[in-house]
Amino acid sequence: MWAKLLDRFLTEMMVEDRLTITYPDGNTRDYGPDSGAHVHLAVTDEETLRALIVNPDLGLGEAYMDERIVPRNCTLEDALTVIIRNRFQGGLPPWLLMANRARFHMRRFIQKNAPKASRQNVAHHYDISDDLYRLFLDEDMQYSCAYFRDDDMTLEQAQIAKKAHIANKLRIEPGMRVLDIGCGWGGMALTLARDYGCDVTGITLSANQLDTAQKRADAEGLSDRIHFNLQDYRHTSGTFDRIVSVGMLEHVGVPNFDTYFGRVAELLDPDGIALIHTIGRSAPPMAHSSWINKYIFPGGYVPSLSELAPAMERSGLWQSDIEIWRLHYAKTIRHWRDRFDANVAEIEAMHDARFVRMFRYYLTVCILSFEHQMQAVYHFQLAHQRNAVPLTRDYLHPRDATAKPAATAPKRDKQHA
Known part of the structure; x- marks a missing residue:
């Protein structure tokens, strides 16, 4: 039964490339035209066939982790590229379309992300082990999209360029009070305190x-300028000249977008500037990956601009600039995966071979989502005042990409609109 359903599914889906499947009984079947790329997957058991029919996203990821699906004469990336490309070109059977719609409409319940749940979700991924992340991130432990101003930049150079670009957008001046929402291991905070x-x-x-960030601040003698807290953005008080948030909005969840942007507005000084850096979809919203939600980022969600814009509008903040980075994150994660693969033996010793396959699958899926799907990185520059930043983007591109922005305080806009 399950083999017949999968056969029907793949016959409809494969329209651009050739996919060969070796079934558990040893029979082999080809799907798609004899053109384009050609990949081969071996399925080892009947239960995997059922999983691929019921929930292909979750079933494929789990089967790869457990070696119940094995690429033959191709890499994992080769196979996933063909699957992703044809998934959106060919048709999906009615039961999968209905299941996807159901998961999409359930996202407001799945992503409530109350403070206690948010802390548990974050711990699931970020509290695994700092030693793991040190093996594939840059020296500053930036776990977000880098900015490749030049194709030949190293990962370290591109992450430095990212931080400089954000600092330029924030119009940073000495002595400013800055809130870093979702500060990670402290790299952005350290840069703004030390260099600005x-x-x-x-x-x-x-x-x-938190522990690592505090130790880094102590080691650099910056404890008097930086204060790290284990705190939810919903519980933060005070006002700040600048607010920066890099790679955190993806953990907020659809039901909390109004709360998030409302808090940014409340915490931002009347003359202040905020910069929100987030992954987003340049297309209508869709159901989040059930595999990513289960194994990598519980409660996470990649929002479409159409989902974020209403919340930004209701916050009363000016959208003083919106920038879209397209392939920068794919390049970033390729660097991460190269470093991950170079340290596989050490990572497997820390965890196990299944963990290695899980993490490689995660990195590969993320690369392909930026290369073959409508996924990008957004920069939302927000302010209470329409003239909080210059009226052209010239200030963002000084001759020296690491130069600090000119310390010119904008005049306050007395008229509110």
Whole structure:
């Protein structure tokens, strides 16, 4: 039964490339035209056939982790590229379309992300082990999209360029009070305090990240300028000249977008500037990956611009600039995966071979989502005042990409609109 259903599914789906499946009984079947790429997957048991029919996203990921699906004469990336490309070109059977619609409409319940649940979700991924992340991230432990101003940049150079670009957008001046929402291991906060002379408050829900960030601040003699807290953005008080949030909005969840942007507006000084860096979809919303939600980022969600815009509008903040980075994250994760693969033996010793396959699958799926799907990184520059930043983007591109922005305080806009 399950083999027949999968046969029907793949016959409809494969329209651009050739997929060969070796079934558990040893029979082999080809799907798709004899053109394009050709990949071969071996399925080892009947239960995997059922899983691929009931929930292909979850079933494929789990089967790869457990070696119940094995690529033959191709890489994991080769196979996933063909599957993703044809998934959106060919048709899906009615039962999968209905299941996807159901998961999409359930997202408001799945992603409530109350403070206690948010802390548990963050711990699931970020509190695994700092030693793991040190093996594939850059020296500053930036776990977000880098900015490749030049194709030949190293990962370290591109992450430095990312932080400089964000600092330019924030119009940073010495002595400013900065809130870093989702501060990670402290890299952005350390940069703003050390290189720009700011007083930074960093908040995170990860105990591991908090401990590492505090140790880094102590080691650099910056404890008087940086204060890290284990705190939810919903519980933060005070006002700040600048707010930065890099790679945190993806953990907020659809039901909390109004709360998130409302808090940014409340915490931001009347003359302040905020910069929100987030993954987003340049297409209508869709159901989140059930495999990613189960194994990598519980409660996470990649929002479409159409889902974020209403919440930004209701916050009363000006959208003073919106920038879209397209392939930068794919390049970033390729660097991460190369470093991950170079340290596989050490990572497997820390965890096990199944963990290695899980993490490689995660990195590969993410690369392909930026290369073959409508996924990008958004920069939302927000302010209470329409003239909080210059009227052209010239200030963002100084001759020296690492140069600090000119310390010119904008005039306050007395008229509210």
